[in-house]
Amino acid sequence: MQKINRKVSVAPMMDCTDRHDRYFLRLMSKNVMLYSEMVATKSAIHGDRKKILSFSPEEKPLALQVGGSNKLELAEVSKIAEDLGYDEININLGCPSKKVQKNMFGACLMKEPNLVAECINAMVNSCNIPVTAKTRIGFDNTEDFEYLNSFIHKMNGAGCKTFILHARKAILTGLSPKQNLNIPKLNYNMVYKIKEQNPDLEIIINGGISKIDEINNHLNFCDGVMIGRSIYQNPYSLVEIEKEIFGTKENPTREEVAAKLLEYLEKEVKLGTKVNHIMRHTVGLYHGQVGSKDWKRYLSDNMMARDSDFQKAKHIMTIVQNNEKANLASA
Ligand SMILES: Cc1cc2nc3c(=O)[nH]c(=O)nc-3n(C[C@H](O)[C@H](O)[C@H](O)COP(=O)(O)O)c2cc1C
Incomplete structure (x- = not known):
């Protein structure tokens, strides 16, 4: 078997992969690709762009994920993404939520290959960054290799060369978004077959x-x-990915990650960011480690309130150092 590439990315996740989370993740991995949460085209065009689309240069390489099915809007957002310095624009064709379906984007667009191709074509023609698609392998009663393959060919004909395939179908009625992440069965073979039959496409x-x-x-x-x-x-698993997949020799300890995040926190708090908006993403930093409970308790007692105080954040290094010592002693 031939090793093709070694690309690893962190999935777009609403309410999770915001700019603060991405900054935190980047402290542990230089090599993974990061994605924004899904942003609806209308919000990107008419909303508070600074709030919705801004990011720190450290987060790159970074993709903006967009939700929409209006080709003019999608084209406009693709250009905006390029101008802001995003490295990729990705269209969401996998979200099954009712709200998303009502607005005609996400997984329901798998039923509309021609419309999707028009949208992708408009996006490709409006920017010079890669336009990629994230989709499911099927929907409702359609979990069919030929259907998926032809959908991908349509998108490829419109200029998309990279496809992120969530290896389970979406059930568009009757399941919540959360259930849609667990109940439909994973079918990795379908994804492998797509790659086998389309060796020139990038399949993630x-x-x-x-x-x-x-x-x-x-x-x-x-x-x-x-x-x-x-x-x-378990965000620190990124360090293992760096070591084992990318061969990175020098990697930060959890203590170093926390210290760097504290510097970021201090800068951000001065700009008006709330402490909890950053620290909420760090709950899993000690996942599976001695001291994990102390870390979580300290965060929930001091860092998670709306009015959490940065002065209390400074005490974090004491918790971190104690955890580090405890883990070294137990090793
Ligand atoms: C909290 C949460 C929010 C998500 N938000 C998005 C999103 O904005 N866009 C998207 O394409 N997928 C979204 N997803 C789906 C993930 O990107 C991913 O496809 C899914 O979680 C399967 O990958 P995993 O098993 O590694 O988590 C979300 C998933 C979760 C758990």
Whole structure:
């Protein structure tokens, strides 16, 4: 089996992968690709752009994920993304929520290959950054290789060369978004077959992946792996990914990550950011470690309130140092 590529990305996740989370994740990995939460075209065009679309240069390489099905709006947002310095624009064709369906974007667009192709074509013609698509392998009663393959060919004909395939179908009625992330069965073979039959396309596999040997195995069949929940729950697993997948020798300890985040926190608080908006993403920093409970308790007692005080954040380094010592002693 030929090793094709070694691309790993962190999945777009609403209410999770905002700019503060991405900054935090980047402290642990230089090599993974990061994605924004989904932004609706109308919000990107008419909303508070600074609030919705701004990011720190450290977060790059970074993709903006957009939700929409109006080709003019999608084209406009693609240009905005390029002008702001995003490295990729990704269209969401996988979200099954009712609200998203009502607005005609996300997974329901899998039923509209021609419309999707028109949208992608408009996006490709309006910017010079890669336009990529994130989709499911099917919807409702349609979990069919030929359907998915032809959908991908349509999008490829319109100028999309990279496809992120969440390896489970979406059930558009009767399941909540959360259930839609767990109940439909994973079908990795369908994704492998897409890559096998379309060797020139970049195929990134997503869904239920967390361990290094799983990542390595998928990389035997696909160009890349996208990981969502397991990285949010255990962000320091990015350091293992750096070591084992990218061969990075010098990696930060948790203590170093916390110290760097504290510097960022101090700067951001001066700009008006609330402490809890940053610290809420760090709950999993000690996942599976001695001291994990102390860390979580300290965060919930001191850092999670709307009016959390930065002075209390300074005490974090004491907790971190104690945890570090405890983990070294238990090793
Ligand atoms: C809290 C949460 C929010 C999500 N938001 C988005 C989103 O904005 N756009 C998107 O394409 N997928 C979204 N997803 C789906 C993930 O990107 C990913 O496809 C899914 O979680 C499967 O990957 P995993 O098993 O590695 O978590 C979300 C998932 C979760 C758990």
